[in-house]
Amino acid sequence: MSKGEVENEVKSKVESKVKRRGESKSGESSEAQSGDRTGEPAALIQVDSETAETDSAFGDDGVGDDSLSTQSLYSHITNFVYENGRRYHSYQQGAYWGPNDEVAQDNLDLYHHLFTQTLGGKLFLAPIGPDPQKVLDLGTGTGIWAMDFADEFPSAAVIATDLSPIQPSMVPPNLQFEVDDMCLPWTFHPPASFDFIHARCIYGCVADYPALYAQVLEHLKPGAWFQHAEISVVAVADDKSLEGTHLDRWGPLALEAGVKFGKSFSIAEDMEGFMRNAGFVNVERHMFPWPIGTWAKDPEMKRIGAYNRLGWEEGLEGGGRKKFTF
Numbered sequence: 001m002s003k004g005e006v007e008n009e010v011k012s013k014v015e016s017k018v019k020r021r022g023e024s025k026s027g028e029s030s031e032a033q034s035g036d037r038t039g040e041p042a043a044l045i046q047v048d049s050e051t052a053e054t055d056s057a058f059g060d061d062g063v064g065d066d067s068l069s070t071q072s073l074y075s076h077i078t079n080f081v082y083e084n085g086r087r088y089h090s091y092q093q094g095a096y097w098g099p100n101d102e103v104a105q106d107n108l109d110l111y112h113h114l115f116t117q118t119l120g121g122k123l124f125l126a127p128i129g130p131d132p133q134k135v136l137d138l139g140t141g142t143g144i145w146a147m148d149f150a151d152e153f154p155s156a157a158v159i160a161t162d163l164s165p166i167q168p169s170m171v172p173p174n175l176q177f178e179v180d181d182m183c184l185p186w187t188f189h190p191p192a193s194f195d196f197i198h199a200r201c202i203y204g205c206v207a208d209y210p211a212l213y214a215q216v217l218e219h220l221k222p223g224a225w226f227q228h229a230e231i232s233v234v235a236v237a238d239d240k241s242l243e244g245t246h247l248d249r250w251g252p253l254a255l256e257a258g259v260k261f262g263k264s265f266s267i268a269e270d271m272e273g274f275m276r277n278a279g280f281v282n283v284e285r286h287m288f289p290w291p292i293g294t295w296a297k298d299p300e301m302k303r304i305g306a307y308n309r310l311g312w313e314e315g316l317e318g319g320g321r322k323k324f325t326f
């Protein structure tokens, strides 16, 4: 599969969601219930001996009225910050390491596709039942997960929050995007009212996980579910093929950057412990290996590897710029 083919496939699959961005406001797994089952990493991924990894192809304006306060609030969240050719959020400026421009948004949408492929087309694994009433997505990014969820569960009133107002305005009627900092005290009323709270890829976004998880727990109805999905920033290989490579250095350097920034990038590794300590019960951990590149024998793994390699290639620059200048 060539890079062009992967790009086209991802594009067509997420197109219906992404094209809503044209109407954007701004112009631009672990899971736990409130028994244990521990998922093990899948067995060694078999290498496709016929694939040479030398394939060079992979080488509303938001202003509801014209009151001054609304306008100033609106400009406060949309006066994006530009640094080294990339665009960053302005609300809580500097709180998040990633850009929020078109390139970054495409990367988030690509990973959304990777996550859903990995889950066999599902958006989540938590056993939430067929008619959730109130659902929260933390750090929603482009909002693509929340839009898919709201489409699939019309019973649910879905709230999706982020520091950046980059989500489309043409969205399902049961979905509301809010610019909000999940790390501040939450203002949802009544607190224990959510059937499902979801977070994905908020690595390097949270300084105090015990505090965040305490708020999540407090806002779940009794018996409700929280799902947190993360990607490890540390690439590993079953053989020695990574040794001495730049990719091998990336993981430890990213972890070090998180320590300097005060927001950990090792949450994929640590979240199960944080959840248990916060008081969650029925905690389950599921781990899924993602190859980088098309070396796997299994066709599904090969496909996932193709997406993942594209994701790394297109995400590295945005992911690294701020991280490595802390």
Ligand SMILES: C[S@@+](CC[C@H](N)C(=O)[O-])C[C@H]1O[C@@H](n2cnc3c(N)ncnc32)[C@H](O)[C@@H]1O
Residues within 6 Å of the ligand: 089, 095, 096, 098, 108, 109, 112, 138, 139, 140, 141, 142, 145, 161, 162, 163, 164, 180, 181, 182, 183, 199, 200, 201, 202, 203, 205, 206
């Ligand atoms: C890597 S992106 C993941 C986006 C989305 N969850 C997904 O899986 O596609 C992380 C998102 O978290 C948002 N974020 C970072 N810190 C945040 C905070 N304190 N409160 C709310 N959102 C935050 C960022 O703006 C960014 O959109």
